[in-house]
Each structure stands twice: as C-alpha cells, then as structure tokens.
Amino acid sequence: MSGATSRATGGTTATAVKPDRAARPATMAQALQRAMRDAMAEDPAVHVLGEDVGTLGGVFRVTDGLAKEFGEDRCTDTPLAEAGILGTAVGMAMYGLRPVVEMQFDAFAYPAFEQLISHVSRMRNRTRGAMPLPLVVRVPYGGGIGGVEHHSDSSEAYYMATPGLHVVTPATVEDAYGLLRAAIASDDPVVFLEPKRLYWSKSDWSPEAPAAVEPIGRAVVRRTGRSATLITYGPSVPVCLEAAEAARAEGWELEVVDLRSLVPFDDETVCASVRRTGRAVVVHESTGFGGPGGEIAARITEQCFHHLEAPVLRVAGFDIPYPPPMLERHHLPGVDRVLDAVARLQWEAEN
Amino acid sequence: MSGATSRATGGTTATAVKPDRAARPATMAQALQRAMRDAMAEDPAVHVLGEDVGTLGGVFRVTDGLAKEFGEDRCTDTPLAEAGILGTAVGMAMYGLRPVVEMQFDAFAYPAFEQLISHVSRMRNRTRGAMPLPLVVRVPYGGGIGGVEHHSDSSEAYYMATPGLHVVTPATVEDAYGLLRAAIASDDPVVFLEPKRLYWSKSDWSPEAPAAVEPIGRAVVRRTGRSATLITYGPSVPVCLEAAEAARAEGWELEVVDLRSLVPFDDETVCASVRRTGRAVVVHESTGFGGPGGEIAARITEQCFHHLEAPVLRVAGFDIPYPPPMLERHHLPGVDRVLDAVARLQWEAEN
Amino acid sequence: MTVQELPGAASYRPTPPPAWKPRTDPAPLLPDPEPYRVLGTGAVDGFAPELLRRLHAELVRGRRYNAQATALTKQGRLAVYPSSTGQEACQVAAALVLEERDWLFPSYRDTLAAVVRGLDPAAALTLLRGDWHTGYDPREHRIAPLCTPLATQLPHAVGLAHAARLKGDDVVALALVGDGGTSEGDFHEALNFAAVWQAPVVFLVQNNGFAISVPLAKQTAAPSLAHKAVGYGMPGRLVDGNDAPAVHQVLGEAMARARRGGGPTLVEAVTYRIDAHTNADDATRYRGDTEVAAWRDHDPVRILERELTGRGLLDEAGIRAAAEEAEAMAARLRERMNADAVLVPDDLFTQVYAEPTPQLRAQAEQLRAELAAEVEGDTR
Amino acid sequence: MTVQELPGAASYRPTPPPAWKPRTDPAPLLPDPEPYRVLGTGAVDGFAPELLRRLHAELVRGRRYNAQATALTKQGRLAVYPSSTGQEACQVAAALVLEERDWLFPSYRDTLAAVVRGLDPAAALTLLRGDWHTGYDPREHRIAPLCTPLATQLPHAVGLAHAARLKGDDVVALALVGDGGTSEGDFHEALNFAAVWQAPVVFLVQNNGFAISVPLAKQTAAPSLAHKAVGYGMPGRLVDGNDAPAVHQVLGEAMARARRGGGPTLVEAVTYRIDAHTNADDATRYRGDTEVAAWRDHDPVRILERELTGRGLLDEAGIRAAAEEAEAMAARLRERMNADAVLVPDDLFTQVYAEPTPQLRAQAEQLRAELAAEVEGDTR
C-alpha cells in the first residue's frame, strides 16, 4: 500500500519537543492522541473535527490538547450532527484537506451511514481516481465498559460490507499510534475502530521513538503456537492471549493472530498460520450471525480446506442487541468460551 | 413463528371481489401489490407510506391503486426524507398500527439506518416485549436493470448484521405474495427485500387463490439434485436454476435451495441438502467480502464439516461499488460463473 | 420564435409564476423577541393558586430527585445520571400539562418529567442503573422509552400523534429534545412531517446552553431555536425555561392548539444545566463559575418560591411540607435502589423476536450450560 | 430556604435568564413576500445588455440541450435523462454567476448548469448514458460530481467552502438542490454547519413544484422554502426562477456576500418542471395540463426574449444566431453520443482504492481469464 505511507514519512514535527526515547507507561488513548498531534504538526492539511473534540478534548480525552496546540480551526467542535460532520469532512477532503473525524460512540455513527456508504467509500471510484478522499473516521467501539444502551456496539460488519473503505483496529498501544498515523497518511478513507475498553490499557512506549508507521493491511502473529490458531482483533486480542496462556495447562500451544486490518484482509498471514496449525477459532465481540467471523471463517476454509482438521469455529457475541451493563459479561466472549471452542476442534481425530 | 402468522388468517376482504381462482400470468410487482391490498382490506391497522407511493403508485408501481382504494390516509405520499418515514412509522407502530414503508431504492434506505438499527430492531427487546414494532420496510434491491449509480445496491449484509430484524426476500411470484403477507402479519419488524429485476418476471398465479401465507424462516428446495447444492436467494434464484439446467450437460445434478429468509436462517433445510450432496456453492449478487455468503458458508461448514467433499465456495459480486450499467454484466454472477465454481468443487477426489 | 410572433412585445410584463403564493402567513409563526415570563409580572394573577403550589411542590421534589440520583452514582448504584438540576421547571411543566391519554417522549435527561407524570421514581432509573433498557411499560404510562440517540424520538412522537389522529383519538404527544439535538437531521425531518401532516404534537426544546461541552454559539447561528419553527410553517414560542408557570402556560397553549387540530408548535425554553453533563463529565473544562452563578440566581425553585411567598400563596409550613415530601421520596428511592437488581441471563434471548429463532434458542441453551457448569465448578 | 431568608420578597422580580439574547436580528433574514422579479420592471435598466443577451443565448442553448438529451434517451443513447426544461433560467444563472475559481455542486438534474459552466456537453452526460459515474475531473472544472442521493451534496459544498476559507482562498461554493431535497436531514445539517461556520456557500433551491409525483403542498407547510433560512440565521431570498436576470442578480448578491465574509444565503427560485421527472416518468398520473400550460406561459426563454425584443436589445438576427448556435451544439452532441463508449472491464478494480487490494487483484485476474476464455470460445 504505497498510498498508505506516502505522506507519513519525511517532514519534521513543527514544534520542537525534547527528544526522550525512553519508553514509559502510556495508554492507548495517549498514543492515539499523540498520533493525531504528530500528524497535525507535520501536515497542516490534517484537521480534526467532531462533537466535543475541541475544548473538552473528546469524551474519552483522545483529542485532548489538540485545539489548544493547533487552534480551533484545526481541531473543531462541530454542531451535533454526524451526517453533517462526515459530509462536511467529505467537502474538506475534496478541497485537499485530510480530515480526521471523531464519532463519539459506535452507535452514533449510524446517522452518518449514508454519507459513508454513498460518498466516502465511492468518491474515488466514481471520479476514476480524480477525487480521492483521504479521510479518517475514528469510531470508539465495543463493550465491556458498563455503558448504557447505544454505547457498546460492535459495528465492524457494516464497514466491512462497504467496498472502498479500509477498516482498521489496533489492539496495542504501539499499533494505536502506528496504525492511526498510517490511516491519516492513507489516500483512501479509513474507518479506524478504537476498542473502547482498551483506551486505558497501558504498555511501555515512547512517544519520541514510536515504531515505524505500519502499512495498513498486515496482520501480526502475537503469540506462536502449533496446536491451533486464534484469529482475532481489537478488544478480543487480550482475551485470546489470556486464553492461550491458560491453554498451556491443557497441553495446547495456541497461536494468536491479531488482524489489525479487517480491510484489506491479510489472507497470507492468516492462512499461513492455519496451514501450520490445521485448526482455527475466530474470536470477536460483534454478533456471530452476519458478523466478521463468517467472512473470516469462510475465506480460511476456501483457502486451507485440505489443511483443516476441524471446521473453523467462531466465538462471538450472541445474535442479540448489545445487552445492558448488568448482563454484558454473559454476552462478551471470554477466556472460557474461547477454550471451550478450542476443545471442540475435534482433537480425538488426531489421537 | 406463531407471531408471523397470527394476523394473516381469518377476516374477510372488505371489498367484494369476484372470485376467480384460475391462474393466469402475473408479475411479481402485481403479486406484491395484491399482498398489500389484501392486508389493507383485512386489517385497518395496515398503512402504507413512502415517497411517491400514493398518487403515482410508486416508481415501480408496486403500490398502484392503493391510495385510490383506501384513501391517502392509508397509503400516504410522505415528504422526501427516509429517516423521517421510518421514524414516523415507528411512532405509528407504537400506537398499534402496522406500517408498511417503501424505500424507493436500496441506496436510498441508508439515511434511515439509524432509525432501523437503533430503534426498529431494538424496541421490542428494550421494552421487554411491551412494545413490539410490527412494521415492514420494503426495499427494492439489486442490479441488472441498467440503473445509474445508487440504484442497484445489494444491501442485505447490513440488515443481516442487525439482530432484531427479520430479513426476507422472494424469488417467485407466489412467494412475493405469501412472504409479504407473512411480513405484514408478523409482530416483528421485517426488512422485505424485493429483487428489482424480478419485478416484471411472470408466472401463472391466481390472486384469488393465493398460496397459504408462508411462515417466515423456511427455505425451499427449488430443484433437487445429488451432485452439489446451490444456495441462493432473490435475484440469483433464476440464475441458479438456469445453471442447474445447463449443468446436466456436464453430468451434474444440482440441487437449488432458495433461502427466502436470510433471518431467521433455515439451517435445517440448507444443511440437510448439503449433507446429501456433500458439496455447496453459495450464490448472490452482493459483494463477496463481508457479504451474506461468508456467514452462510461458515455456518454450513460448522454444521456439515464431515460431509463436505470440498470447501463451500462462493459466487458473488466483486468487492467493488456497484458498477455503471455498461459494465454491470461483468459484475453480476451469471450461469458461467456458477458453473465454474461447481467445476472447482474437487470432483477429482471422487473419481 | 421570432419578434413578429410576439404580440405587444414592448409593453409586455411577464406573468408571475402561477403556482406561487405563501402557504401560511409567516408573521404569526415568529416567536416573541424575548422569552415569555410570568413570574414577576401581572400574569401570575391569572394562575390558580393550587396550580402554582403544585408546581412548587414538584419543583422541590424534582430538585431532590436530581440530588438523590446523583448521589446514587457516587455509591455505584447508578451507572450514570444526566441531571436536570436547574431545568426542573421544564421537566415539571412538561409532565403537568399532559392529560392522562397524552404521550410523553423523553430523552435521557428527562427522567424527572417521567417521574412527575407518575412513573415510579426507581423504575424510571432502570436504564441508568445498568439494568434492562426500559423499566416500565411505555403503553401503560404513555411514556416512550427514555431516548439516547439524539432527536430520534421526535419522528416517533410525530408518527404516534398522527396515528392517534387517524384513529380519531384525542391524544397529543409532547416530545422533549435538547439544544444540541436540534442540529440533527431527525429534528428537521420530524418537524417537517409534523407540519405537513398537521399532527397533534408539541416539541419542547430545553435549551440549557450546552451540548456536553459545546455551547449554543457553536451549535446554531439562528436568532433563537424557536425561530426554526417558521421554516416548517408552525408557530415558534420562546419561554423562560426557569419560570415554571410560564412554561406551563406556553406548553398548555400549544397542547390546546394541537388538540383542536391546529397542528404542531415548537417551544424553546431557555434554561441552564447547573450540573455537569453527567456525573462522568467535568464541566470546569469548558465553562466558568460566574456563568453558573448567574444562573443560580435565576433558579427555578427559588424564583417560584419567592414569588409565592411574596404573594402570600405559600407559607413556611407549605415550604416545609414540600421539603418533607421530597425527603420521603428520596428515602424511598434510596431504599429501592439499594436492593440489587435481579437479572435473568436467559432474558438476553427472549425478547429479540416475538419468538426466539432456532439459533437464539441454541445460544440460550449454551449459556445455560455454561452457567450450570460454573455453579458446578463453584460447588465442587 | 424559608421566607425569612428572602429579602424584599413581595417586590421581587426574577432576573431574566442571563444568557439569553437573540444571536442575530431575524428581520433581515426573512425573504420578501413575493418572488423578486426583473423582467417587466424597471430593474432591467440596471443590467448590461451584453449580460442579458448572453443569458438569452444560453437559455436557447439550454432548451435545445434538454430537448436533444431527451431525444437521446428515446434512441437508447442515454440510460435516463432528468430534464431541466422550464428551469433553464436557474441553470444558466447558477453557472454564470460563478468565478472560475468557484465551485458548483449540482444534482442529477443540473447537467445543464455544468455545461453552461463550460463542461463538455457530452462529458456531462457520462453518468446518464450508463458509463462511469463522473465523466470529468471535478477539480479541473470545479464541478462536483452530479449528485443523486438527495441533499447529500450540500454538506460537501459547506465543507469545501469552509476548507477554502481556512486556506485563505477566495472561493465560493454554489450548491443546487430541489424542493423535495429540502426535506432531507442533510439539508438541515448542511445549512446549520454553513451558518455556524459562516462558510462562503450559497444554496439554491430550485422549487419546481414537484418531487417526482409529490407536489410542494405534501412536502412542506412553510410559507416558502426561503423561510427556512431564518432558522439557521442566514438570509433567505425568494426569486422568480424563470426570470433569468432576476436569478442572476439574487445569486450574484448572495455570492458577493459570501465572498466578503458575510456567510451563507438560502435562495429559493420558484420555477416549474415542464417535462416529466425523467423520460421514464409519466407525469399525467399526477398533474393536469392546465397547470403545465399556465407555466408554459411564463416560460423563461420566452419571457426574456419578449423583454429583450421589446426593448430593442435583441433582433431577429440575434435570435437566429442563438438558435443556430444551439443547433450546432446539438448536432455535435448527437455525433459524440452516437459513438459507442469504450469501457474497459479491468477498470472495475483499479479505482476502488489507491492501490488494489490483493483480493481485488485476484478478482481482476479472474475476470480477465473469463473474458479471454470467452474470446477463445468465440474464435473457436
């Protein structure tokens, strides 16, 4: 994806900051903030807009300080209208800006679907490349934060079903920075899904020595193992890593693939792993029926059929509207459910 | 689905019509019109609303004559605003009416997504059953009619990914009537997808002796065969039937399953067929990636793994925005592509 | 066409466009230049003392309700509470103008209006405590579920009111929305449908100055939010949203108008959100103390109390009685909320559809098995 | 709080809500009661004869363009054509008020405006002939793609105008929408953003009386569509949409206002769709001949021609010259459109993303193989 990296290289930060390359604990929210900050400093075309992103710094504080550093014209509190936010961002991108739009919560992105489907995803194609739309739609998504109705949706299936969009989601602090930089640098529209319950997850990370900008479209093996592959992304990555750790007690060495990018999909990395292990479980929070897991399982099966010792299984949210906080733990795929699925991967056949 | 049929039985038509049970050629559009007409005559709670549905009878004439027969309060030309149409329909249903909403084209349903996802699909669940929403959203969908941009989308993946909705699509004149009656009679919201290019398809059918109202959620085997199963719905059913006919020349007896209902999904009928044949191809117009076929293939594989001689393959639209009329024939899955897929079902293994 | 063909070309005056005439006279649709007020004016004389005292008692109770609910968030008994402290006049008046058969369409901030309408104070908090989304039967109380996606409840109100009128029922719907919510497309579509259909619905915008952190100046450039009415062909009214009798009167007139077939009205009540957006919000990030202090001076409870005591319509005993009633309500609420909610996991599956699909039945079965295994594991 | 605490309770008058003041004076935002007209009034004297003759020539060319495009649908050369016959004054004026650096945001009915702005008449029909969706480079011509989903182009225009202003460029955007389109939420959100941002954008509503079959009376109850402006805090203007100099003047004033930082304007041009919605529509199902006939009397070409000939600003030779130029344009268009478009199937995949994904590359390969096999099959 050369387009994806074209603008992220080169250029120096506009504001001098004391270089300090020592890694220290940072949250995903901080890394995301830093990615926008650095992109804005490097490229005056980058603009952030959305509800409460300015003075307040966003309800999750992900845009904290941007309005102060770059002014309200670069980080703008908009009127409260999601279609209007995305629609005006389209116009800004048509004029050559690189808007980064924040949707306040997953479910509040729905009013902007028409703009997203009918324009954002199609403008390049419609104009035969004359009018690409380099814009990013940041969507905090997923549950597990005790949010009341409409605050915990996993809406990635809608985005995946819309050709013309890239769909990206980080699971680590480092990826949060690298992938958001890549998304902002991309000449294509990117839906950037931020796992809400990982916003405050921490790891040692240096904002001064961030990892190289990730090209969009590459999955990564987070843990190697030979028994079976867990394929997952975003909020379910820590769940799968924990499950893999627990599985050792049962004698299973589980490989964990973090997709990072749902579109484009990294068939190569995923299939290489499954061909090695011969068994796979797809894990996500989104509902099972019609969710991303169907696509993932189907394409693995198409490409690795003769390597499969068992059908690719799915561990997903139930096929229900996201439940209220008091019941969400029953809905969310946890370590036990992942291990149950692994146990159902027809091991008898082997023994 | 007892709820689905509760209101469709009983009651007599308000206007006396000469009984004429002789079947004669009718189009799908006529059968749909008749379904609404009969439902409105039987139940004063049934209201039709949408853009141009009244005086004009709809741009496809599917609501032709309803305003004249039942008055503009029963069949209403609304202002031009899809979220408003669906949102007011929600309010009407809250008061006990049974609104049938027409979206003029697939792509023009997108402005109504927020109402659909956040309210239509969830009102029953949110109110613990106190406030069901018996409403139907009719959406003409799919391509092959030479329509310019935004007039040929296959948007079923979005609806399938939204728990709380039924998603139904007829492929025959008879089913058009039966399924629409069942949808209107259902106490749950139903997204009723009408294959545009079958609107003018004809078959012998008597409006006076329509088939019994179909319960929603049952697939049907349209053609039996032992070599492999084609699983399809809506506009691709005739394509698959044609492919099955052509396949005989190659020595394949193909079974064709018409899903009719995407939600609920009829695992029983589909899996029974695939277990018999051991091979399956899912065929639809919607894009492949993130489209309905992933879910369908994944669930078949989960349930029939040891019966499968080959991976379940998918024949779908390309992963692109719907192309312009001059190129659409390259995009639409046709007989040749279906046969190509059948040929790739690893027959060597058997011989 | 040539010059010769044109008769009397030199003296020709074009015909006006045949179809054009104003559909309605715009003048009566425009709001007054100032928010309408009752307190401190002679208009108070027109109010029945019982109504004024009722308004006062409900304001006191409402203030207490807000305080108690906010306290419950600190004790972890509520997941979140968007307080209507400072907006009680709107909440109370909105509930009291309704006939029993009328419908209320509240947003997440309007729990209090639902309580004043008669909903059990604890049931009204079901959603906000993290329990199932609607803790009451909307049809029984004629209160739609507290709505979170902004402005999406407005078309529901229009549709319901329209349906009632079609059925010949004497029902008016009152829909509540915030200043921020007026920017959403659904606000526009709902008001337009209401006006075209002449639906018996009243829209009350509680302009409390903020949409979370965003002040009104970044939300609209209109002279007032009430001015939006004219673009739909309905009357716009502007009222002091802290003046309970004024809100009651203006809403009452709008309800009466709707009831007699006069169509919808847009009412803007100018008020102020004294508390932060919710308990999770930090209002000091976006507004100063002086502004809040100025509004505290114009507190709805205080200005009504002053007026009534000044007029001798309320004495110390009356004030004490109102406070005691409010205290009792708060105590009952605390007690109810201190009991843990009992939720049945199986309920995840029962109301998604009229009848669970085969897939949902299987998933319910799976969850039951998991939970049984857990219990077994625990007992072992 | 008790009575004792309240100083001077009896004489108390509540403070007015501290924050309230009208943001703008509503009076200047209101449109005139009648559509503004130039033809048949003294205002014609203020126009340069060259401009009037240019308007006339473009109207004649525009009328011919509409007729030719409609004819092409009958010959199967166009998939569909939404004609602007009867609306040419709006189309022509909208194009002519623009500076080269300005942007036009047309809808599907505004091909003619794009042509008058300078787009090749055949390229403008690319979408409508069933070819790729935009047949021109929007940036080169500063004409956004002809937009089909109603009102969705309006926020684009606002965003682009806003971006230009942020960059310090002297660019104004003119966005076109129909009467039906004003009911969509995107209309509302776009106008609100424009007013809050004071973006240099002008909205032109061509009120042609219908949204397909739905007459204005079922679309709005507003006094006029121009009255919607006041709810956003921008001026609304009402103009006779068949009076080309009037439309030119009103739009010109709005453009100038936007250019000097005065913010957006909403202009409603009252006009009429003489043809059916598109060639596929049957207008007799929803409207009568008398209405159409009345509007034919107020035809934009005819009333301008009458005025100019009456004033001696246009003679038979001038009329003939305009007709001939129009005929030549139509002939060139026919010729261009009679040539088959050459579309490359591979292009299905090339512009979905900046670089095709691996999956799209594989699909392109598959299609190439299929087509090669077909050719092989054909040759065999």
Ligand SMILES: Cc1ncc(C[n+]2csc(CCOP(=O)(O)OP(=O)(O)O)c2C)c(N)n1
């Ligand atoms: C469609 C939608 N977008 C965003 C939100 C998130 N949100 C919740 S409250 C709020 C501010 C609402 O402001 P206002 O309408 O003035 O009501 P108030 O909270 O002041 O009562 C926002 C942005 C939402 N609930 N719905």
Ligand SMILES: Cc1ncc(C[n+]2csc(CCOP(=O)(O)OP(=O)(O)O)c2C)c(N)n1
């Ligand atoms: C969002 C959306 N909904 C529906 C349609 C279908 N449609 C195309 S044109 C039209 C009528 C538009 O009327 P108006 O805005 O008055 O413009 P006009 O056609 O009269 O120029 C409709 C309903 C559409 N294009 N977009």
Ligand SMILES: [Mg+2]
């Ligand atoms: Mg507010």
Ligand SMILES: [Mg+2]
């Ligand atoms: Mg129109």
